[in-house]
Amino acid sequence: MNDKQITGITLEELSATAEWRSLGAHLKRLLTVALQTRNLPAVIHETYPTLDAELQRKIAADIVTMPAVKQLIDLYAVGVAVPLPVATPDKDPVAPSADVPVVESVVVSDAATVN
Numbered sequence: 261m262n263d264k265q266i267t268g269i270t271l272e273e274l275s276a277t278a279e280w281r282s283l284g285a286h287l288k289r290l291l292t293v294a295l296q297t298r299n300l301p302a303v304i305h306e307t308y309p310t311l312d313a314e315l316q317r318k319i320a321a322d323i324v325t326m327p328a329v330k331q332l333i334d335l336y337a338v339g340v341a342v343p344l345p346v347a348t349p350d351k352d353p354v355a356p357s358a359d360v361p362v363v364e365s366v367v368v369s370d371a372a373t374v375n
Contacts, residue, residue, distance in 0.1 A: 269335050269336055271292060271295065271296075271336075274295075274332060274335060274336055277332070277335070279328040279329075279331045279332050279335075280328075280332060282328050283328060283329070287329075290303055290304070290307060290323070291323075291329065291332065295332075295333070295336045298337075300320045300323065300324065301316065301317060304316045304320045304323075
């Protein structure tokens, strides 16, 4: 059984990572737009419209191969693994709540009729 689930990560949370802090201001601006649009080549094209298409593709490819950028893209795209809530003696997520009737170890919903 996997005790972790994947949750999304916001740009604000991403900006708190060491990888984000290791990048320069210009690269951070590019990535902010690229992560939201999921289209780095288009962001490069808009940022550097006078460069030829081949050079724009090379810039995008070089950025994506940077280890810090790869990690940031993965975190933003996939999310982060967080531990699932753990049952405690005062809060057991498996047991029915006190206001739900239990008949012969079966939880009966409000809509069901008990005979």
